[in-house]
Structure formats: structure tokens, C-alpha cells
Amino acid sequence: MDRRSFVHRLGATAGVACFGGQICDMVLGTIENAYAFSYTESLSDVEARYYKKLADGIVECELCPRGCRVSDVERGFCGVRENQKGIYKTLVYSRVCSMNIDPIEKKPLFHFHPGTSAFSIATAGCNVNCKFCQNWDISQVRPEQVRNVLLTPDDVVTQCKNRSIPTIAYTYSEPVVFHEYMYDTAARGREDGLKSVVITGGYIKEKPLLDLLSVVDAVKVDLKAFSEKYYSEIVNGQLQPVLDTLKIIHQSGKWLEIVYLVVPTLNDSDSEFEALCEWVIGSLSADVPVHFTRFHPMYLLTNLPPTPVATLEKARAIAKKAGLRYPYIGNVPGHTAENTYCPKCGQVAIERYGYQIVKNNIAAGACSFCGQVIPGVWL
Amino acid sequence: MSKSKVVLVRSKSLSSGAKLDTGSARSLLSAGIAEVLGCDDPREALADIARNTGRLGLKPNCVAGPMISTSASLVYALAGLLQSSGKRDSDIVIWDRSCRELQSAGFELNAGRSGVKCFGTDARDVGYGNSFHVNGKVGSLVTRIIEDECDHLINIPILKDHSVAGVSGGMKNYYGAVHNPNKYHGNNCDPYVAEVNALPVIKSKNVLTVMDVTRMQYHGGPGFQPQYVVNPGAVLLSTDPVAIDAHGERIINEYRAANGMKSLAESGRAPLWLKSAEKLGLGNAELSNIDLMEVVID
Numbered sequence: 142m143d144r145r146s147f148v149h150r151l152g153a154t155a156g157v158a159c160f161g162g163q164i165c166d167m168v169l170g171t172i173e174n175a176y177a178f179s180y181t182e183s184l185s186d187v188e189a190r191y192y193k194k195l196a197d198g199i200v201e202c203e204l205c206p207r208g209c210r211v212s213d214v215e216r217g218f219c220g221v222r223e224n225q226k227g228i229y230k231t232l233v234y235s236r237v238c239s240m241n242i243d244p245i246e247k248k249p250l251f252h253f254h255p256g257t258s259a260f261s262i263a264t265a266g267c268n269v270n271c272k273f274c275q276n277w278d279i280s281q282v283r284p285e286q287v288r289n290v291l292l293t294p295d296d297v298v299t300q301c302k303n304r305s306i307p308t309i310a311y312t313y314s315e316p317v318v319f320h321e322y323m324y325d326t327a328a329r330g331r332e333d334g335l336k337s338v339v340i341t342g343g344y345i346k347e348k349p350l351l352d353l354l355s356v357v358d359a360v361k362v363d364l365k366a367f368s369e370k371y372y373s374e375i376v377n378g379q380l381q382p383v384l385d386t387l388k389i390i391h392q393s394g395k396w397l398e399i400v401y402l403v404v405p406t407l408n409d410s411d412s413e414f415e416a417l418c419e420w421v422i423g424s425l426s427a428d429v430p431v432h433f434t435r436f437h438p439m440y441l442l443t444n445l446p447p448t449p450v451a452t453l454e455k456a457r458a459i460a461k462k463a464g465l466r467y468p469y470i471g472n473v474p475g476h477t478a479e480n481t482y483c484p485k486c487g488q489v490a491i492e493r494y495g496y497q498i499v500k501n502n503i504a505a506g507a508c509s510f511c512g513q514v515i516p517g518v519w520l
Numbered sequence: 521m522s523k524s525k526v527v528l529v530r531s532k533s534l535s536s537g538a539k540l541d542t543g544s545a546r547s548l549l550s551a552g553i554a555e556v557l558g559c560d561d562p563r564e565a566l567a568d569i570a571r572n573t574g575r576l577g578l579k580p581n582c583v584a585g586p587m588i589s590t591s592a593s594l595v596y597a598l599a600g601l602l603q604s605s606g607k608r609d610s611d612i613v614i615w616d617r618s619c620r621e622l623q624s625a626g627f628e629l630n631a632g633r634s635g636v637k638c639f640g641t642d643a644r645d646v647g648y649g650n651s652f653h654v655n656g657k658v659g660s661l662v663t664r665i666i667e668d669e670c671d672h673l674i675n676i677p678i679l680k681d682h683s684v685a686g687v688s689g690g691m692k693n694y695y696g697a698v699h700n701p702n703k704y705h706g707n708n709c710d711p712y713v714a715e716v717n718a719l720p721v722i723k724s725k726n727v728l729t730v731m732d733v734t735r736m737q738y739h740g741g742p743g744f745q746p747q748y749v750v751n752p753g754a755v756l757l758s759t760d761p762v763a764i765d766a767h768g769e770r771i772i773n774e775y776r777a778a779n780g781m782k783s784l785a786e787s788g789r790a791p792l793w794l795k796s797a798e799k800l801g802l803g804n805a806e807l808s809n810i811d812l813m814e815v816v817i818d
Binding site for chain 1: 583584585618642647648652654659682683684699700702703705706739740741742743744745
């Protein structure tokens with residue numbers, strides 16, 4: 142195994158459970174000289190950008206559809222925004238609890254600079270509470286319950302430049318909750334020619350979303366199901382605002398991919414797959430990649446088995462029949478549905494194994510066999 | 521379910537503006553504990569608690585700083601009374617979620633081997649347990665102080681209005697025991713408050729609630745807003761965690777009415793979690809099912 146493969150293998154396993162009690166050791170993953178970073182016990186004291194003040198010192202958050210009304214000394218649902226005497230503060234600005242150098246395919250973004258790496262960062266917190274969360278140890282905790290490194294936007298850019306990493310990824314937990322930090326970092330990165338990609342559940346209000354889209358290059362949205370019931374009972378959120386987010390991203394022209402985690406018995410019916418695909422084609426485009434990914438028991442949903450591969454294959458078949466051009470299967474390393482197939486000639490446009498590119502047959506954004514344009518952001 | 525008993529002990533001098541000190545706190549507690557346990561002699565009641573509670577955790581509410589947290593004098597007075605009744609000081613731990621909040625509320629941290637212990641869940645080598653405690657919509661890690669350090673718990677909250685839950689009293693105080701309380705404020709905290717308190721690790725250990733009503737806030741909570749703070753000079757006690765909060769709601773509403781304010785229910789934040797708690801068998805939520813015993817001292 143060469144060094145690159147080794148690094149990628151490490152990246153593939155980073156970000157999993159490390160919560161051992163009060164303190165979660167930061168996932169340092171593949172960052173060389175990781176221990177050169179200094180931990181900080183202080184939380185940030187930066188005023189949030191999306192809120193309004195109400196009577197009696199209460200604030201109303203305007204970042205996500207939840208619209209938390211928060212009293213003095215209390216926090217919003219996300220656990221990382223606090224009312225301090227009538228001023229709403231973000232506690233996680235530049236407080237990074239997880240970072241790695243990941244292949245962009247891990248996000249997954251399959252049509253965005255394939256084969257490149259992303260400097261991936263997260264803070265604590267999330268604005269939903271999925272019962273199957275794979276990263277609950279950083280997303281479902283408060284920032285003082287993890288170990289944080291002080292990493293300013295300038296620091297992130299410096300790290301990328303020093304390692305020749307072209308992209309910053311905001312990922313692992315829920316970047317919406319660290320919007321201010323993400324926005325400033327993406328804007329700062331642009332000054333040095335760095336791309337930014339967002340890995341999100343898409344539970345965000347329009348104004349902060351539009352602001353964000355002005356400084357980032359691609360978004361992967363976890364569309365967790367296609368029913369309000371599932372969003373209410375399993376996600377602790379709502380479906381419609383996520384659908385609205387998807388439309389706004391698509392209309393913005395920024396690159397968009399969708400992940401649909403298939404959970405046995407909960408969101409794996411044929412009718413739900415069909416409704417999802419019809420909506421993507423009708424409201425977005427048949428060219429939007431949709432990844433049907435495999436669930437593994439985790440967090441509060443340990444009573445269900447991993448998704449049978451046959452179910453994922455059925456979902457992909459329904460998607461293809463509906464007319465989606467780029468349906469993938471995820472979390473099944475080695476499956477042929479990890480590959481990108483040219484919708485015109487059927488040849489393998491990009492061959493993948495796990496997060497690695499085996500062969501890239503796209504040249505100048507088109508299939509090298511037949512010249513069919515493949516939508517995406519290519520090098 | 522049989523009727524529950526809530527004891528209200530009021531000090532004339534405290535309600536007239538005297539400062540709460542160790543002596544007055546001891547008087548309130550002695551009278552109240554005897555009444556709530558049905559003993560003529562307070563020493564007998566305290567000895568009963570001291571003898572049967574093993575390693576005992578005392579949980580104040582320190583979230584809002586020195587002006588509207590549980591009085592440290594009241595908590596230390598209870599610890600002192602129990603020590604006088606035979607409990608080893610090292611078997612008492614005063615705890616909350618963070619050391620900083622405890623200190624801010626006037627408590628002195630002590631993680632040593634001697635003396636009454638006092639520390640937060642965030643203290644070194646403490647933290648939350650490794651296993652999720654799941655009940656209904658609640659799924660949380662619980663502080664190791666409850667899981668490992670304490671055999672029993674006495675809840676010592678302060679009574680406050682809460683902008684979401686309606687009432688911040690005893691049951692809401694156990695939000696300080698779980699790692700993700702921010703997830704449990706939807707729907708006016710219903711049924712979350714009830715389900716957190718129904719977690720077996722809490723329900724089975726909580727033996728008594730002593731509510732600090734020497735000073736309280738009837739609007740604008742949980743943060744400190746001095747214009748809504750009054751000094752009833754009282755404590756409430758009950759072995760029924762639901763019943764005591766039901767009376768907490770009554771008291772808050774009485775002060776709100778006296779000050780021309782709408783009731784909590786009229787304000788859209790009735791503590792509906794009380795009924796949910798009753799359904800879970802935690803206690804009585806209806807005032808008609810609760811006997812209120814009033815004791816006036818000095």
C-alpha cells in the first residue's frame with residue numbers, strides 16, 4: 142500500500158465514535174504534526190449573525206427553520222448558540238473538534254474535482270437529532286464536552302496552502318450551526334483560490350443559505366427521507382425546509398449532490414424511492430447525483446440491521462427507471478454502482494473503489510469514449 | 521395513586537427581609553424535613569435520611585449565577601444537618617453540571633477525600649457515562665455523578681419562571697444531569713421533563729425535593745431579572761417530585777396575578793409536562809390530590 146492509499150484508508154475510518162465521557166478527543170485523523178495544534182478550553186464569544194431580539198431579553202434565532210426562542214443563559218437546540226444577557230453568541234467560532242484530510246469522494250461528492258483532497262473541519266453541535274447519527278459524539282454534544290482546537294479562518298487557509306489542498310470541507314457534524322465560522326473561512330479561502338464545500342442536512346433558512354452560497358462551491362445535502370413523518374420521528378426536524386434548500390441550491394448554480402441514507406423498514410419503500418426520484422427530476426434535475434447509502438446501526442437506532450445491499454440496488458434501479466442519470470450506491474466498497482457511467486454510451490466514466498479513483502475517463506468535462514458532457518465541476 | 525404531601529415552611533423574618541444564613545436555613549430545613557417525613561422530632565427525621573441514603577448527592581440549580589441560583593447557605597445547611605445526624609461528610613456531594621456555575625453561585629469546590637465534596641460534571645475524571653439512557657423521546661448520557669458517585673439524590677432547586685417550560689423547579693433541575701438538555705425544550709419541554717425524570721437511574725435515586733423559595737422569580741426566567749424577584753422566605757419539601765412542582769406553578773401564578781400578569785397557561789407555557797409525569801407514575805400533578813402542610817417559624 143502506498144502512502145496515499147494509507148492516508149486515504151485512515152481518512153475512511155476517521156470521524157467515528159471517540160466519546161468516552163466528558164471529553165471527546167478530537168479526531169486528528171490524517172493531519173501530520175496534529176499535536177502541534179493547541180487545544181483551547183475557552184468557547185468563542187462572537188455575536189451570532191442571524192437572530193432578532195424580543196421582549197424580556199429573549200432572542201429568536203433566524204438561522205434554521207427551528208426558530209428557537211432563547212432566554213438569557215439558555216442555548217438553542219443546537220447547543221452551540223447561547224443567549225448572554227440578550228446578545229446571541231456563537232460558542233464555536235474557530236473551535237474545531239474534528240479535522241481530517243479526506244478524499245472529496247468521502248463527502249461524498251463524485252462530480253466535484255474527483256481524486257482531490259479536502260481539508261475537512263467540524264465544530265460540535267447540530268440542529269437536528271437523527272437517531273442514526275454516525276457522528277453523534279461531536280454533533281449531539283455541547284462544545285465544552287469535546288476537545289477543541291483554536292483554528293481561525295486564516296489558520297485553515299494556511300493549513301491548506303501548506304499542504305497544497307485545494308478545498309475546504311465543512312462536514313462531520315452540521316455546519317449550519319457554525320455558519321459564521323464557515324462563511325468567514327470560505328470567504329477567506331476564496332482570496333487564496335481555495336474552494337469550499339458544505340456537507341449538510343440542509344435545515345437552514347433562506348437568508349443564511351443565500352449568504353453561504355455566495356462563498357462556497359458545492360453542497361452535498363443529506364435528504365434523510367421523503368416523508369414528514371420520518372423527519373418528525375427520526376430526525377427531529379421537517380422535510381419541507383430541506384426541499385426548499387435543495388431548490389435554492391440548484392437554482393444558485395452551485396454544484397449539488399444528494400445522499401439518501403436508506404434505513405431498513407423506515408424509509409426504504411418503493412413508493413418513497415419513487416416519490417423522491419420524481420421530485421428530484423421535477424424540481425431539480427435528472428443530472429443531480431443521488432447516492433443511496435447503507436445504514437449501519439448507531440447511536441439511538443441500534444435495533445435495526447445494516448441495509449441489505451439488495452435494497453440499495455432496488456433503490457438505484459427505481460431511480461434509473463425514473464430517469465435519474467447519476468444514481469449511486471454508497472457505503473458498499475467495491476460495488477459497481479460506485480462508478481460513474483456515461484448516460485449516453487454506458488461506459489465507465491469514473492471507476493471508483495471506496496473513496497479512491499481507480500480510473501477517470503472524463504476529459505474536459507465529457508466522456509472520453511463518446512464525448513457526452515458529464516455535469517459536474519471538473520479539473 | 522394516593523394523595524401526596526407537600527410541606528411549605530415559611531420564616532416570618534426571612535419574608536420580612538432578613539438575610540438567609542446558616543441558622544435560619546437549618547430552622548427551615550429541620551421543621552420541613554420532620555413534617556414531610558411525619559416525625560415529631562426533626563433529629564429522628566434527619567437521622568433517618570442520613571442512615572438510609574448511602575452516598576448522597578445534593579443537586580442545586582446554579583445555571584443563572586449568584587442572584588437567582590439555589591442558595592448555597594441552604595445547601596450547606598442541609599449538608600451540615602445530615603453530618604450532625606451521623607452522615608460522613610465524604611458521603612455527601614454537592615454537584616451541578618459545571619464547576620464554574622457552582623462557584624458562581626457561591627459554592628466552594630472540593631474534590632478531595634475529606635469534607636463535603638463539591639464539583640461539576642465537567643470536573644477532571646468525571647464526565648458523562650458511556651451508555652445511553654433512553655425513555656420515550658429522551659436519549660441521553662447521564663452524569664457519572666449520578667451513575668457512579670451517588671446512591672441517592674436530594675434535589676435542591678430554586679423556584680423560577682422559565683420562558684419555555686413554564687416552571688423551573690425540581691424536575692427541570694435534572695436537565696443538569698444529562699449531556700444534551702438543549703434537545704429537550706420543544707413543545708414547552710413536554711414530555712421531555714417528565715421523561716428525563718423517569719429515567720430509572722434518576723427516578724430510583726431521587727428521594728426528596730427541597731425547593732428554595734426563600735427567594736424566587738415569577739417572570740423572565742431562567743435568567744436573572746431583578747424586577748421579578750421576590751422573597752417569600754420559604755422552602756417547599758416533598759418526596760413527590762411532581763406534586764412539589766405543581767405547587768411551584770401555583771406559587772408562580774399567585775405572584776404573577778398579584779402583579780397583574782397572565783398565568784403561565786394564559787401565557788402559552790403551562791407546564792404540561794406535569795401531567796405527563798403523572799401519567800408516567802412519577803407523582804400527583806393535580807392540586808386536589810396533594811395535601812399542603814404549612815408551617816410558620818420564628
